[in-house]
Amino acid sequence: xxxxxxxxxxxxxxxxxxxxxxxxxxxxxxxxxxxxxxxxxxxxxxxxxxxxxxxxxxxxxxxxxxxxxxxxxxxxxxxxxxxxxxxxxxxxxxxxxxxxxxxxxxxxxxxxxxx
Amino acid sequence: xxxxxxxxxxxxxxxxxxxxxxxxxxxxxxxxxxxxxxxxxxxxxxxxxxxxxxxxxxxxxxxxxxxxxxxxxxxxxxxxxxxxxxxxxxxxxxxxxxxxxxxxxxxxxxxxxxx
Numbered sequence: 001x002x003x004x005x006x007x008x009x010x011x012x013x014x015x016x017x018x019x020x021x022x023x024x025x026x027x028x029x030x031x032x033x034x035x036x037x038x039x040x041x042x043x044x045x046x047x048x049x050x051x052x053x054x055x056x057x058x059x060x061x062x063x064x065x066x067x068x069x070x071x072x073x074x075x076x077x078x079x080x081x082x083x084x085x086x087x088x089x090x091x092x093x094x095x096x097x098x099x100x101x102x103x104x105x106x107x108x109x110x111x112x113x114x115x
Numbered sequence: 116x117x118x119x120x121x122x123x124x125x126x127x128x129x130x131x132x133x134x135x136x137x138x139x140x141x142x143x144x145x146x147x148x149x150x151x152x153x154x155x156x157x158x159x160x161x162x163x164x165x166x167x168x169x170x171x172x173x174x175x176x177x178x179x180x181x182x183x184x185x186x187x188x189x190x191x192x193x194x195x196x197x198x199x200x201x202x203x204x205x206x207x208x209x210x211x212x213x214x215x216x217x218x219x220x221x222x223x224x225x226x227x228x229x230x
Contacts, residue, residue, distance in 0.1 A: 004157075006157075009155070033216065042223075043203065043223065043224040043226075044221070044223055044224070045205060045207075045221035045224075047218060050216070052216070091157055091158065093158075095219075100146075100163060100171075100211075101146050101148070101163075101209050101211055101217075101219060102148070102160050102163065102173065103150075103158070103160070103207075103219060105150075105157035105158040105159070106157050107155055107156060107157045108155075108157050
């Protein structure tokens with residue numbers, strides 16, 4: 001079975017600085033998707049960024065980028081120029097490419113932004 | 116507006132009193148799923164459905180039932196709730212099957228407390 005591990009329950013960063021959230025996963029599949037979701041205090045699940053395993057290029061979305069290391073099964077999220085609105089719980093998630101669409105989530109990392 | 120709706124958003128109940136949490140989507144999605152979110156555990160899948168009248172267990176199905184009589188609706192039923200079912204519940208939907216990526220859309224969440 002696939003598993004996703006986020007080893008940092010909490011992180012904090014100064015506003016305007018850069019922070020990196022870690023995620024590792026385990027799978028025997030060669031093709032899959034990886035995601036970072038943001039959950040602000042409103043509890044809404046917001047998709048931040050997606051990476052397709054067959055693509056070597058790291059995904060970026062504005063201030064958010066990932067470092068995808070397929071061999072190491074590592075998928076970290078870098079947030080540049082942190083803003084107060086980035087404060088949230090962040091979840092790393094995995095999904096197989098084919099078949100059922102189950103998302104396997106990590107435990108979450110709570111990110112605090114210090115003004 | 117394309118969305119997944121859940122009702123109620125908050126519910127406090129007592130042990131053993133049957134309850135239903137409704138989920139509805141207006142995007143004509145085949146795939147629907149229920150997750151529960153608990154501190155330190157992330158989100159875990161309870162049940163899923165790949166189309167009308169097709170449902171299957173996820174990772175934590177004990178104590179829950181679902182039905183899929185219509186494509187748009189996927190209610191979660193707790194026949195005899197217990198305190199260990201106190202959690203935050205999310206419904207999600209997406210297109211299925213798919214040959215390419217389809218985003219999974221989440222509802223706003225239902226906070227359930229069982230006393």
